Amino acid sequence: MATKAALEAQLAVxxxxxxxxxxxxxxxxxxxxxxxxxxLADLRGDVDGKTVVDLGTGTGMLALGAALRSPARVVGVELDxxxxxxxVDNARRVGASAPVHWVRGDATRLPLCxxxxxPVTVLMNPPFGAQNENAHADRAFLETIASLADVSYSVHNEGSKEFIEAFADDAGADVTDAFRATFDLDHQFDFHEAERRELDAEVFRIEW
Structure with a gap:
């Protein structure tokens, strides 16, 4: 198994x-x-030989990370x-050997069967619902996961632990791992005042 540092270097492109x-x-x-x-997902046996689905894949970061390990296949679902x-261009840059299928669709109305x-593992970094018109956007993604995944890894806004645990409990699922993550975001939108800001997040592993 390649090291985490090696995987990060591969994903830098x-x-x-x-x-x-x-x-x-x-x-x-x-x-x-x-x-x-x-x-982490690979160490827990949640990638090797599994179908890995990246909901709201964006430009493919998590999907391609999984494809660089040994999944049966990877599916990236994205609305945009x-x-x-x-x-698709990023897949060529990364050169993943596992098959990656790109599906255009709404992750909250999943066009997959x-x-x-x-066995399905979901990886996702869903919208946090930070915009007023998009409040609680991550809940809809979790509802999709509940009917799809055996296990999931998802990134959420800081302070989501109580909500995630309550959602999982209602769905008969178990939150097995939770850890905090901090990462830098460059200035992207007009309402961003700083050129770079630090975002606090939380990551959860859930067995469904």
Missing amino acids: VAGFENPKVALEQYPTPPDLAAHLVH ADALETA LSERE
Whole structure:
């Protein structure tokens, strides 16, 4: 198994959003966070031989991270056609050997039909719902996961632990791991006052 540092180096070539859309909260997942999440999933046996689905894949960071390990296949679902086009280009840059299928669609109304015998791991960095018109956007993603995944790894806004645990409990699922993550975001939108800001987040592993 390649090291986490090696995976991060491979993902450093992944291009971000050329014209990020504020309504979709299109922030790139940093290579170090993606490498950490994928490496953890691989260590827990949640990647090798599994179908890995990246909901709201954006330009493909988490999907391609998984594809650089040994999944059966990877599916990246994204609503924005421009982002998917970049994801396809990124797959060429990364040179992943595992098959990656890019699907344009709404992750909250998933256009997929997977076999019940097919073990599925979901990786996702969903919209946090930071914009008023997009409040609680991550809940809809979790609702999709509940009917799809055997296990999931997801990134959420800081302070989400109580909500995530309550959601999982209602769904009969178990939160097995939780850790904090901090990453830097470059200035992307007009309402961003600083050129760079630090974002505090939380990552959860859930068995469904």
